[in-house]
Amino acid sequence: MFAFTVARRYLFSNPLQTVLLVAGVALGVTVFIFITALIAGLAVLLTDQVTGNSAHVTLDPPTRVARVLPGAQPIESVALVSTVQRRQIRDWPRIEGLLRAEPSVIAISPQITGSGFLVRGEAVAQVEVIGLEPQGIDAITPISSKIISGSNALGADGLLIGERLAQELGLYAGQVVLLRTERNAERQLTVKGIYRTGLQSLDERVAFLSLQTARPLFDLPEGVTKIEIKLNNPTTAREEADFLAEATGLRAISWQDKNLDLEGALKSQGQTGTLIQIFSLISIVIGVASALVLSAYRRRPEVGIMRAFGIPSGFIAWIFLLQGLLIGLAGAAIGCATGYGLCTWLAGLTRADGTAALPIAPEQGGYVAAIVLTTLGAVIASVLPARAASRIDPLEAIQQ
Structure with missing residues (x-):
């Protein structure tokens, strides 16, 4: 608890710097949530547009292929397709x-x-x-x-x-x-x-x-000639198609297999969003690390005095790790609230025809992931300043 009290006092000793640092973290989290909600909303919109007027799974008659009889001379088998009688599902x-x-x-x-x-x-x-x-x-x-x-x-x-x-x-x-x-x-x-x-x-x-x-x-x-099926969850169409093909003996084709270009586009879209999220986290880590490095340098005399009184180096390191933890938690909480509010406001905007102006899903903003990753990133960012502070020589620091 004493380490927590010291870490808190260090943060509040320069309130403007702390506010700017927390605001920077919150801004990065807001961008993280906005991108996550936007990517999720776009995926839902594109999926609805494709599956809204089409089947999720289509059952077609099985393709029959000529087989080689046991003991017969091996020959190349070919598919025989009748031009007179159509393939059909009789039962x-x-x-x-x-x-x-x-x-x-x-x-x-x-x-x-x-x-x-x-x-x-x-x-x-x-x-x-x-x-x-x-x-x-x-x-x-x-x-x-x-x-x-x-x-x-x-x-x-x-x-x-x-x-x-x-x-x-x-x-x-x-x-x-x-x-x-x-x-x-x-x-x-x-x-x-x-x-x-x-x-x-x-x-x-x-x-x-x-x-x-x-x-x-x-x-x-x-x-x-075919049976078209709608599912309560379109995202499971590929798994359902495999199950129905085995259960019925028919060819089952999911909407994903019919729209491979769309699936590729959704994956590329998701990868782009992930890169933006990674860059947001990197900016948070750099901001926290640079601020704490500066704080460690400015507090070298204080750290030297504590070390001279026998305070162990692990305690000094723990103070700076707690500062990173507090900054990460505060910035993540504010960023999540701001991000949710922004996404909710954008989701409520509509065009003249009543449709949403921006396809965004506020409920899929990845808030838990944002809090965990931001807090973890802030703690990791404080490792270098913590190690630097714990290695300060007491005599040299006091003389400065």
Whole structure:
């Protein structure tokens, strides 16, 4: 306790220097928290943008490869893909039942997908056709809330198309259009609704119809071409995909594997944030070390007197280590409070359309890490001044 009292008196003997030193540490911690919250917020925003209108895990039919019979002459095996019969998931109702029993799965959408052409007079547009169950139209992509004309009621001959596709063909809700599929099947359908998601890939080239309407158009009387899944935690999609692939025997693809460029960008973004955090901690260490080195030099006579009275060198070193500890704790506490307040204020700023002006997550500022690392860094920074002070020769110091 006596060492603590001495360390505190040393700090308060020059209040302006101590205040500036604590303010410098607090500023470094504020930057640390701001960068951490910003990186986390950007990661959440990008993940939501990618997964908000797409599946977290997609189940596809397994790829069958020709095998070499036992005892046969070794030959190179090749994948045999039929150009007549489409690969499909025939027992999809059973698999859907298994998926619904999984607590991590929150939405399931069996689909028949394929390509085709929408024909209106002389205007022709290539489209990706998705056939799904009408009651599950919003399971993966929230289409109903994006309808700008008409309704989401597909029915037996209904079709939902994007705003850009409708503009390209001059279509409107209630108009009849011809759909010609890749299987040379065609049928006249009614545009029940027009949606606008803001995603060009959807608004320009995707048409939705009911699963039963899609079956004869793509020659799939029983099966489906894929099953899309939403999870309660998108970040676990890769692990869930591995589990579902083993449980169902199908090919399971996570959204991360479909967006490797995004994953790489998030990693690079995180590494950049880590570098900025490291530099913030280095500036804290340098600031504390330089201030305590100066303090140790200025207090050489006092240290020499204490040593002359028989105070051990370990006690002297402990005084300077406690100064570093107090500076680190005070600066970290003030910096965490300031950083949280700054991040909360920035998170509340909005644009004219009501969206957040800055993607920042105040609750993910890494406050515990900031306090621990800052305090540890300040203590480490005080090691050199502490060793220098403990090695002062009493006679030489008193003579100065």
